[in-house]
């Protein structure tokens with residue numbers, strides 16, 4: 001009998017629950033060959049404009065861990081994960097020829113570099129009579145469920161939310177398959193590269209990190225369970241959410257969401273189940289609200305394309321004072337600007353790859369409005385460092401803070417000192433990351449009037 005074979009290309013959807021590409025591949029083919037390619041350009045390359053390492057060590061390690069977890073889950077279900085290092089458009093093309101598949105299934109990406117890769121693979125597949133089959137896996141909402149075409153997506157988050165949240169249901173997540181068809185062709189499974197293979201620096205996690213992030217769907221689902229059911233943190237009041245220290249002040253779902261180890265629909269429906277027990281709460285709504293914002297930035301990237309990366313952003317308004325000022329940038333990166341609240345945040349980012357949303361907003365504002373640095377430099381440094389880097393969320397938030405986003409009201413500049421006193425009143429956060437200020441009383445910690453770096 002003729003075996004209809006499909007390659008399932010895992011990208012930023014490193015999970016088995018709610019994975020549309022997996023589900024469609026299972027519906028169409030007799031046999032599926034799951035593949036992950038460590039794209040050498042992503043792990044060893046540089047960022048587009050300013051040449052930072054494209055993927056910093058925190059994210060690299062998180063992805064490696066996620067791939068180990070994915071392989072274990074696939075093996076436990078009778079399948080495997082074929083792992084390679086190279087260019088996906090070449091590696092998968094070669095595999096497709098070798099295993100004589102009919103299709104390559106993948107969850108579609110919508111931003112520049114990712115599209116280039118999937119388009120090149122698709123063109124290669126056409127030459128051998130095979131097809132790409134695209135699915136969706138990133139968001140709460142499906143484009144086809146929205147009450148407007150993408151080109152008419154409202155340009156403000158407030159309007160987007162108004163038009164979507166009440167009228168568009170969030171679909172149920174797809175189930176996790178219990179068993180998978182075995183791979184019958186002879187193929188080397190391939191070793192999962194380590195940090196050294198990817199030319200990444202190995203490191204010990206900083207004990208001050210908000211959480212010991214570990215990549216993979218298993219950890220992601222555990223964190224979700226912990227946050228919602230074990231601790232009831234999903235129901236915590238606003239005050240608990242305003243801290244800057246520790247694992248509990250926010251969900252910390254972002255690295256798993258960014259690599260697709262966790263589905264936003266899964267989070268949504270888990271929260272809805274929880275609400276059935278405890279009743280609707282502002283706090284559970286707040287998580288949903290943030291996930292909608294994540295969708296919004298993705299829809300903006302879809303609507304406006306590459307403009308999210310440009311200096312003039314979506315509205316074309318650039319500030320002529322913004323400079324490619326490497327010296328000031330370096331002091332920002334090193335946490336040596338002389339403003340303790342900014343420096344503490346930048347050191348947390350440097351040592352852990354993570355930063356609270358409050359911290360991100362403040363350091364970005366400071367770079368744009370106080371240091372007058374070209375915001376693209378900050379965005380690319382974040383791209384390099386963040387453990388939870390997500391193209392649309394990162395560039396979309398930077399667009400907003402620089403005032404070049406779709407919503408002209410976004411161009412708000414924080415008063416850093418009043419933010420510092422409000423969110424770190426006793427200076428605990430600053431002391432955690434700037435131990436050299438440890439002896440100062442709370443009244444002086446944010447304005448030390450001394451040189452400390």
Ligand SMILES: Cc1cc2nc3c(=O)[nH]c(=O)nc-3n(C[C@H](O)[C@H](O)[C@H](O)COP(=O)(O)OP(=O)(O)OC[C@H]3O[C@@H](n4cnc5c(N)ncnc54)[C@H](O)[C@@H]3O)c2cc1C
Nearest residue numbers: 250251252253254290294357360361388389390393394397
């Ligand atoms: C300059 C700047 C750059 C950013 N870059 C990224 C990035 O690369 N990747 C990323 O995931 N988030 C980014 N954010 C958004 C936000 O800071 C993080 O998502 C959040 O801090 C992650 O922590 P959490 O998972 O505990 O979030 P929670 O507050 O618990 O929110 C739940 C989820 O909602 C989403 N979310 C929350 N806030 C935002 C937001 N402002 N924009 C988009 N999605 C949001 C995230 O997926 C998050 O995991 C950026 C924000 C700023 C100001």
